[in-house]
Amino acid sequence: MxxxxxxxxxxxxxxxxxxxxxxxxxxxxxxxxxxxxxxxxxxxxxxxxxxxxxxxxxxxxxxxxxxxxxRERTGSGDCASTQPSVPAGQEWHLRHQELRVALNEMPLHYREAIVLVAVIGESYLDAARILDCDIGTIKSRVNRARNILRRALEPEHND
Known part of the structure; x- marks a missing residue:
């Protein structure tokens, strides 16, 4: 095993x-x-x-x-120790950071669906089993998550 x-x-x-x-x-x-x-x-x-x-x-x-x-609040999520001390200058790194922010701001049920299907490569059926919902729900969540990411990462195309 x-x-x-x-x-x-x-x-x-x-x-x-x-x-x-x-x-x-x-x-x-x-x-x-x-x-x-x-x-x-x-x-x-x-x-x-x-x-x-x-x-x-x-x-x-x-x-x-x-x-x-x-139940056990121990510290602040915006603590300076969790922030990078020197941000990277490469554009790819900045785009990656934008993607991470967009994913983190997305409702969890959309984020789980898009990561399982689009990033990890699970089938819609397996994602539905993992998240304990209908396959149509997964398809809808993935579609909505893609739209959220598109709007967040390409604001100039949001007319």
């Missing part, structure tokens, strides 16, 4: 980045997900879609942590 889990680490990292605000938080979420998957290995049913199982574990862990953090 461990070989199968390791083949999904890259996709887990991408999904975690879409859920979390920082790379460090995303990496922690991936580690927690892998640990939880190993602990719950006996509940995995061979022949089912392992990536969807892992994403479900990650999503549940993320929302549990969000609820916990809401």
């Amino acid at each position: 461990s070989d199968d889990i390791l083949t999904h680490v890259r996709a887990l990292r991408a999904y975690a980045r879409s859920l979390c605000g920082t790379a460090a938080d995303a990496e922690d979420l991936v580690q927690e997900t892998l640990l939880r998957a190993i602990e719950k290995a006996d509940s995995y049913q061979p022949g089912t879609h392992m990536r969807a199982w892992l994403f479900t574990i990650m999503r549940n862990k993320f929302f549990t942590d969000v609820k916990k953090a809401a």
